[in-house]
């Protein structure tokens with residue numbers, strides 16, 4: 184049996200260290216949450232399925248019901264649906280809309296750093312090593328390289344919708360509706376897996392991993408979505424979110440967590456949210472064979488993807504910087520040479536320089552936020568997905584479906600100066616940074632030379648007096 188971490192002990196997860204405090208969650212508190220889940224949505228789903236069947240819908244992709252639509256039209260006439268609808272539309276008294284709106288802006292303010300962190304730390308490191316979560320993911324087939332990119336785009340669509348505007352996240356807005364769809368999708372995943380476990384208990388190890396998409400996994404996922412940027416990702420790229428930014432973004436995800444039936448008390452303030460994230464690092468990360476498959480396929484689905492054609496080595500270098508070598512070795516990731524690291528350093532220098540400039544100029548900050556919002560919405564939703572997805576249950580678990588390591592079917596990129604534009608750009612920033620470094624040292628040295636005599640005079644006056 185695992186022992187509890189003593190209060191005051193120093194804990195480490197990759198390159199990140201912290202002290203275990205009373206705010207951290209002991210195992211006796213978190214372990215039972217593996218066997219708890221969203222019963223409200225489960226009951227509502229069962230009722231919606233019965234309604235859908237009565238209306239002639241089926242599992243056939245052409246005849247699948249739009250569960251949200253059914254819910255919106257029928258909630259008033261069925262108790263289970265009405266309770267679900269009421270919970271989704273009640274706004275908790277701790278919700279401060281102005282704060283949530285500021286939280287939404289944080290995502291776009293540091294979009295380049297947030298997206299890089301989300302992909303390389305959130306997905307590659309944290310998600311792959313969340314042993315219970317990956318067991319669910321590989322069973323839905325959605326982690327096959329054939330569909331992974333589409334699923335990633337859908338995840339980004341949802342993220343863009345919940346950060347688009349205040350109206351979008353308020354009841355009835357596009358982000359609110361998408362979140363309800365995701366909650367029903369999670370319930371469908373759980374229901375399908377549990378049905379298979381009934382006839383074949385060995386299909387999914389409920390004893391070890393808990394109920395699929397359980398409360399603890401959801402707390403872990405919300406922490407990954409909102410806390411990891413603040414402590415595990417951005418600071419390692421040279422960007423330090425302010426206390427206000429932390430409060431606002433975590434508050435936004437506390438509300439999103441509420442909509443997804445994730446107990447919100449774990450995110451009630453910055454200190455508690457940080458301790459929740461750190462508790463998950465200690466308790467929940469364990470690399471398994473399935474982690475390696477998920478990590479491998481995730482990287483494969485991004486490598487050489489047009490138009491940016493990012494290389495495997497760049498992804499590996501970034502992942503190693505953010506997650507540490509220990510975890511990346513366990514995930515059997517390659518060890519790239521110095522050039523990919525230099526490119527990643529270029530990325531870090533760029534995002535940290537931008538963050539400083541944005542703090543100095545609110546107008547520039549506003550421009551960056553608007554620019555990223557427009558760019559991402561058109562790239563992900565309009566071009567990538569060719570219109571917003573409704574998140575229906577596509578990769579239905581079936582006996583025998585379990586994803587293994589896969590290729591990406593791409594030819595690979597022919598070597599050429601501009602064949603990898605992102606890396607070339609970041610490498611140029613790296614070289615520029617290197618060439619500016621001596622200049623910065625010179626300016627600092629001249630500055631020191633100028634102020635030293637005055638400082639010496641000031642000190643001698645003080646000492647003399």
Ligand code: HEM
Nearest residue numbers: 316319323325334337338341396400401404405576577578
């Ligand atoms: C509570 C925070 C969570 C958020 C915000 C979230 C978000 C999403 C989103 C946006 C999608 C749709 C895009 C896609 O297909 O990937 C999705 C689907 C999915 N999620 Fe989650 N998720 C959360 C927690 C979890 C957890 C804890 C699990 C499993 C342990 C999970 C398993 C899945 C699965 C299997 C699908 C895909 C279903 C399909 O194949 O269509 N999610 N989630």
